[in-house]
Amino acid sequence: MGSKGQVLAALDTVSVNEAVGWAHKLDGAVAGLKLGLEFFLANGQLGYRRISATGIPIFLDLKLHDIPNTVAGAVKAIAPLQPSILTVHAGGGLAMMQAARESAAEQADKLKLKRPRIVGVTVLTSLDDKDLSAVGQTGPASDQVKRLAELTRSAGLDGIVCSPHEIEALRRDMGEEFLLVVPGVRPSGSDAGDQKRVRTPADAAKAGADYLVIGRPITQAADPRDAASRIVLEVGSALGQAAQ
Ligand code: C5P
Secondary structure (H helix, E strand, O other), rough: OOHHHHHHHEEEOHHHHHHHHHHHHHOOOOOOEEEEHHHHHHHHHHHHHHHOOOOOOOEEEEEEOOOHHHHHHHHHHHHHOOOOEEEEEHOOOOOHHHHHHHHHHHHHHHHHOOOOOEEOOOEEEEEEEEHHHHHHOOHHHHHHHHHHHHHHHOOOOOOOEEHHHHHHHHHHHOOOHHHEOOOOOOOOOOOEEEOOHHHHHHHHHHHHEEEEOHHHHHHHOOOHHHHHHHHHHHHHHHHHHHOO
């Protein structure tokens, strides 16, 4: 995985067979696959290995959040799986994120494996300003996103997960090297589902997203490989045009 506008297909299912089927169909068409809590809790490391055995890079979205020692232990437990990208909640604080990064580096060194990139989840897009105020956090969500993005960078993590509408501001504030992993992306003409503030893959890539996390428009398509390839083409031509 590397460079802007890469597509990660979110395999949101508890069925290993369904996920393996998608993985085979998408092999070579996308930059990676996203497995989340739902899949991991249902199928554990064995289920994960059935998908990673295809050789496609995995974005393991577990959103770890606990005291630093426990998160370091969780990262250690996951390290042999070699996810390409792993998530932690930035709200867990500086020491927790540093512990995650140190544990990942230590295990990679010990096991002679590539270190997973770790990205911080800032503010869940399911929370609006009112929800944040209900949990004692005053001020607009965008301020909190910026604060947590800076904390994530201070902890030495590789980037953050952010909404498509935050890309420009975060790219400007955080610089070119900071990874922006972006869900809530919908190819033009496709069903938004429960995603409220969507953007097209081409728009999100041009705005500076490194990774586009796209689930249903790919997995629920009659031909998932064709759907993924079209998105990759759309992004490629948008970036090509932007570079000219
Ligand atoms: O099917 P869809 O494209 O909406 O899937 C998006 C994926 O990104 C899902 O796996 C979802 O859990 C994840 N995600 C999201 N919004 C966030 C964070 C993650 O949709 N803020």
